Amino acid sequence: MLFSISWRNVWRNKLRSAVIIIAIALGICAGVFSSAFYKGMADQRIDKAIKTEISHIQVHRPKFRQANDISQFIPEADELAARIGEIPEVSGVSSRIIIFSMASSAETASGVKISGVMPGEESKVTNLHTKLIEGNYFEEERRNPIIVGWKLAEKLNVKMGSKIVLTLQDIDNNIVAGAFRIIGIFNTANGIYDESNVFVKHEDLRRLMELPDHSAHELAILVEDNELIRETQEKIQTLTGNLEVLSWTELSPEMNYLNEAMDLFMYIFIIIILFALLFGIINTMLMVVLERIKEIGMLMAIGMNRLRVFMMIVLESIFLSLTGGVIGVLMGGGISIYFETNRIDLSMWGEVYQDLGYDPYVYTSLEFSLLVNVTILVIITGIIASLYPAYKALKNDPADALRIE
Amino acid sequence: MSVIEIKNLYKIYDGSEVEVRAVNGINLNIEEGEFTAIVGPSGSGKTTFLNLVGGLDKPTDGKVFVDGIDVWSLKSRKLIDFRLHNIGFVFQSYNLIPVLTAKENVEFIMQLQGWSRKDRIKRTGDLLKAVGLADRMDSRPAKLSGGQQQRVAVARALASKPKFVLADEPTANLDSKSTENLLDIMEKLNQEEKITFIFSTHDARVIKKARRVITIEDGRILKDETK
Structure with a gap:
């Protein structure tokens, strides 16, 4: 029933929840799409280097x-x-x-x-x-x-x-x-x-x-x-x-670094987005807790222990974040999948990209693991965002809370 | 047999200028199956007294024994557990969980106690039937009248099979018909199931129904009458 209460609590103030859910969804959507975009760019650069320049393996004296x-x-x-x-x-x-x-x-x-x-x-x-x-x-x-x-x-x-x-x-x-x-x-x-x-x-x-x-x-x-x-x-x-037999990662280590750096960059970018969203979620959850001081006091009075109260707040924060996160992942994933087969035309800046070795027509590259990891990061953000509001809730004295009119 | 034994109970608030003795040396025994009203004017210490007995507010001095257990010797976690298993609460402003239906509100406390689903469903049905809300089981509090909400609160208070029910001005927000109805239900449960009820009130209709009336003023017992 704790899950049910927390889930229904998310929708008690629909407008407020919707605002933060939309913010999370847009942030995650942008994060997922950007990651797929840059990964696509890097993959194309590597693919081009392999197919046009390096090949997979080379043999030399x-x-x-x-x-x-x-x-x-x-x-x-x-x-x-x-x-x-x-x-x-x-x-x-x-x-x-x-x-x-x-x-x-x-x-x-x-x-x-x-x-x-x-x-x-x-x-x-x-x-x-x-x-x-x-x-x-x-x-x-x-x-x-x-x-x-x-x-x-x-x-x-x-x-x-x-x-x-x-x-x-x-x-x-x-x-x-x-x-x-x-x-x-x-x-x-x-x-x-x-x-x-x-x-x-x-x-x-x-x-x-x-x-x-x-x-x-x-x-x-x-x-x-x-x-x-x-x-x-x-x-x-x-x-x-x-003879020396080298693979493309050894022949062109910078390409391999590009691949690894792009992965790291993607996660740093998403973590920055989530970090910014974290404060929005904390703010919402604090409002939730402060609004429900009396209700939380009543729950503690009738015998709901601190762990359950804590879990109730944490679950509510996770549901709030996860709803936005899942919408964002679906939106970002959907857009990225569309652009896997429909190129993004950057030919307006083509010369700059070509000078850097990148194709001005970018196809996104979406990895399923990215979606899973982003969802996990959203859950972690939800948990972190709930800690201070949950602490405030637990500091509540039931007798004092019940006196609130 | 005494369900509740209260010995030299004090609750003193140290204000910056004046010391307020909300409960000032109360000694009292409540027997099993009593239907007791704590009466007194506003600020006489009724709610504070109920909070001390219910393990919500810590006394400055004195002891509260429930079935021989010194309530205030229990550690915080045990005290919450003690409240869950021994005390039913009915509040003036109902305080139901707004996102749960009437049925779920009653079931919730049994779930906290770890009852099986089958037993929960049966007892919830029985209790809501007893308070006359069998047909409103799936309504959320916002869809119920004040009287109906308070009846759900009574059902919830009884759900855990407590040793006694503490009701803080349960009829204060109800109209006369709802008050009458609620009192009849509480009286019936008291007589048929021997549930001990202690309620604070200054409502004459409640006082009339009570079989024991304890009058408190300035934190002391002024009168203790059994009808």
């Missing part, structure tokens, strides 16, 4: 990544790639030649990362071929084709069909240069990436750098499912012996 030393190549990379490709969890393997160099047009020059890729294999690992805004993905049988980002093209003042010269170091430390013709321009919606990456054919770059046949600096691997990355990494390590 141990010293290659320290200084991008081009002499640290994997000699029989093609054969190794074929063996890795036989692992059931692997959905694609691409062998890449990597070098940081200079790309020059007739007007200017810019530092770039050149990736020599096998187009057929690369398209199984990254989605660059879907990001072309002009031209094609190495479909033309031309000598020295190159694909560049739109931002680099803008910087070098080049367009489709223009020639650019890549100046680089070969395996014997000689400076060599090659003229490449632009056959495609991509836009990954990551400004920094689009300004600093170019793609050429594996054999063109290998020939220019005079690397041995079948060699590569990097094997990029895509796995069927995120959950299988650790297991697949171990299998690849067994195959590759002394």
